[in-house]
Amino acid sequence: MTVHIAPHIPPHITPELIIFDCDGTLTDSEAVHNRAVADVLADLGYPHYDFEYCMTHFAGRGMHNVVAAIEAQEGVTLPDHFVPSYVRLFLERMATQIEPVKGAPEAVAYLASRYKTCVASNGEPESVTQSVQAIGLYPLFGAERIFTKSQVARGKPYPDLFLFAAEKMGAAPESCVVVEDSLTGVQAGLAAGMHVIGLTAVAHHPEKTANDMKALGVPAIFSNWGEIVDYIKSIEGCG
Numbered sequence: 001m002t003v004h005i006a007p008h009i010p011p012h013i014t015p016e017l018i019i020f021d022c023d024g025t026l027t028d029s030e031a032v033h034n035r036a037v038a039d040v041l042a043d044l045g046y047p048h049y050d051f052e053y054c055m056t057h058f059a060g061r062g063m064h065n066v067v068a069a070i071e072a073q074e075g076v077t078l079p080d081h082f083v084p085s086y087v088r089l090f091l092e093r094m095a096t097q098i099e100p101v102k103g104a105p106e107a108v109a110y111l112a113s114r115y116k117t118c119v120a121s122n123g124e125p126e127s128v129t130q131s132v133q134a135i136g137l138y139p140l141f142g143a144e145r146i147f148t149k150s151q152v153a154r155g156k157p158y159p160d161l162f163l164f165a166a167e168k169m170g171a172a173p174e175s176c177v178v179v180e181d182s183l184t185g186v187q188a189g190l191a192a193g194m195h196v197i198g199l200t201a202v203a204h205h206p207e208k209t210a211n212d213m214k215a216l217g218v219p220a221i222f223s224n225w226g227e228i229v230d231y232i233k234s235i236e237g238c239g
Contacts, residue, residue: 013195013235017171018111019162022121023060024181026108027131028202029098030059033123036090037066040082046074055204060182062122062155087124094127100135101201103225108137110229118145120165122155122184145169157184159192166192177232183209186218195219195235197228 024030034054041049049070058066063083071078111117119141121128125148132138132146147165149155156162166176178189181199189196198213198221200206210221222228 013177014175015115015177015195015232015236016175017116017118017166017169017177018232019118019120019165019176019178019189019194020108021060021178021180021182021185022119022123022128022131024101024202025179025185025199026101026104026119026137027098027135028101029094029131030055030181030202030204032093032097033090033127034058036086036093040086040089041070043085044079044082046070059204060122060156060180060184062149063124064149064155065122065184083124087127090127091130094130094134098131098134100137101199101225103201105135105137107225107229108140111232112140116169116171117141118147118165118169120147120161120178122149122161124148125150156182157187157191159188162188162192162194166194177235179228181209183212183216186213186216190217197222197231199223199225199228201225 020026023033035051037058038049038051038054067078067082108117119132128148129146132141147161149161152160152164154160162178163173166173173193176194178194178196179199180186180189180196181203186196186198196218198218200209200221200223203209206223213221220231222231
């Protein structure tokens, strides 16, 4: 277990809304996503953006950020079909390659019985919805409680998406708990003034990810969902 408690975070809050990221938090899908990105880029003549590179640099980032980074580095404009080609390839692979993060379905079901819950993801709307469906959690959320970067001006690491989700769910930012696996995600949660929990269960480099999250000021970081549930109960003083 990796745990870090920042001293400036109050030890007890009253959680009203739990906001979950999707890829790498609920679904073990970052590898599928980034392999699809790497394969499409290879087809376009950029094989040096291999799987390892994509996992290291693009995990948790929206495709608009991925496109901007590649275009800046290469000095080119990627073709309009790049993102649709990636989405199509990801969706083709999803049915057989995506699994839930261990313990996520049970943890989400438990938390949903006690708090308001929603999903807020930097992913493309269709892929996020189908990912949630693939692991059997769609009935807990429905379309009205799945939010994506397409609904705001700026995706993560900006706070816009989390603040939008909180507003739609009728919760004050300071009463929201965000569960995230990526650095862009935790940055967004911290910028939104929410209580952020880092998860390294399926991180490509878990120890480095945990250390990087600590450096950003993430108040608590765990390696599995059971510990996250216990922590959320404890910060409310109801454990």
